[in-house]
Amino acid sequence: MYKEMKHLSILFILITQLFTFTSCVEEEEYANTPTGNFEALWRIMDEHYCFFDLKQKELGVDWNNVHARYSSQVSDAMNNEQLFEFLSNMIGELKDGHVNLSASFDYGRNWSWKEDFPTNFSDTIQRKYLGTDYHIACGLKYRILENNIGYIYCGSFENSFGAGNLDEVLLYLAPCNSLIIDVRNNGGGMITSAQTLAARFTNEKTLVGYIQHKTGTSHNSFSELNAQYLEPAKGIRWQKKVCVLTNRSTYSAANEFVKYMKTLGATIIGDKTGGGAGMPFSSELPNGWGVRFSACPMYDSQHNSTEFGIEPTIKVDIKSSDFQKQIDTIIETAFSSN
Numbered sequence: 001m002y003k004e005m006k007h008l009s010i011l012f013i014l015i016t017q018l019f020t021f022t023s024c025v026e027e028e029e030y031a032n033t034p035t036g037n038f039e040a041l042w043r044i045m046d047e048h049y050c051f052f053d054l055k056q057k058e059l060g061v062d063w064n065n066v067h068a069r070y071s072s073q074v075s076d077a078m079n080n081e082q083l084f085e086f087l088s089n090m091i092g093e094l095k096d097g098h099v100n101l102s103a104s105f106d107y108g109r110n111w112s113w114k115e116d117f118p119t120n121f122s123d124t125i126q127r128k129y130l131g132t133d134y135h136i137a138c139g140l141k142y143r144i145l146e147n148n149i150g151y152i153y154c155g156s157f158e159n160s161f162g163a164g165n166l167d168e169v170l171l172y173l174a175p176c177n178s179l180i181i182d183v184r185n186n187g188g189g190m191i192t193s194a195q196t197l198a199a200r201f202t203n204e205k206t207l208v209g210y211i212q213h214k215t216g217t218s219h220n221s222f223s224e225l226n227a228q229y230l231e232p233a234k235g236i237r238w239q240k241k242v243c244v245l246t247n248r249s250t251y252s253a254a255n256e257f258v259k260y261m262k263t264l265g266a267t268i269i270g271d272k273t274g275g276g277a278g279m280p281f282s283s284e285l286p287n288g289w290g291v292r293f294s295a296c297p298m299y300d301s302q303h304n305s306t307e308f309g310i311e312p313t314i315k316v317d318i319k320s321s322d323f324q325k326q327i328d329t330i331i332e333t334a335f336s337s338n
Contacts, residue, residue: 157189188252
């Protein structure tokens with residue numbers, strides 16, 4: 001683990017503890033009624049969510065206006081299912097995949113950031129390229145394709161990557177002329193895993209972005225920008241050309257991975273990523289329902305927010321004509337760019 005990232009990890013833990021303590025104190029102020037839970041949810045978001053200014057600028061979301069509209073509709077006669085839908089609709093106006101409401105019977109979410117766009121991925125077509133004799137190591141599927149291009153599919157950052165595993169993967173692919181890393185449909189996971197994989201593609205300490213944390217309850221209460229550095233891994237590192245394949249379902253920690261790789265000079269091919277540049281934290285409503293929200297905004301090395309996604313170097317969709325022929329247009333574009 002890198003020293004700067006260790007410091008950030010410790011910071012995240014401290015912030016999490018702070019949010020937990022604060023939310024418990026605040027929740028005592030609200031009754032366990034539909035109205036009380038509505039007010040508690042609106043207040044938790046109002047004091048801790050990190051993208052209000054950005055969402056107002058890009059989406060026209062006025063959180064005070066949201067309160068005015070929804071407070072006139074909430075009723076203590078609502079049953080649990082009605083209240084859940086009502087509250088989910090309210091936080092859904094932020095169009096943030098990290099903003100969720102969870103109960104024992106449902107999971108409130110707004111996934112318009114990916115559902116309103118082409119999928120640009122088919123596991124059926126992918127199997128044509130992967131075959132059945134591909135290798136698997138720490139969740140990575142990899143093989144050498146017929147054109148001597150290495151291919152790694154990383155479908156999640158939920159688990160840690162072992163240094164020995166990554167050494168074996170890169171050693172096996174070493175004879176290849178170039179490498180494709182496919183993170184389409186990777187919904188994220190642990191940022192540390194994204195860092196661990198990206199560290200195999202740099203030979204020097206590199207500034208890859210910035211992160212902030214909330215310092216108060218107002219919408220603009222943030223710390224100074226804290227730099228994110230990526231240091232080269234101690235094991236085998238890739239020295240040849242690399243392409244990263246993306247679609248709108250490339251989100252959260254996978255969005256961060258694309259940010260790192262683009263900074264390191266990789267060619268990004270496919271669709272714009274889904275975004276998700278807010279470190280999520282959790283709290284609880286008086287009725288026990290959980291709420292998750294973006295609390296720490298992250299930026300690229302040029303101070304730009306990546307909440308709404310990262311543009312590819314080469315924008316390409318899977319053509320319908322190719323789809324019918326079981327051809328992955330995005331993979332084929334990566335072949336021609338290598």
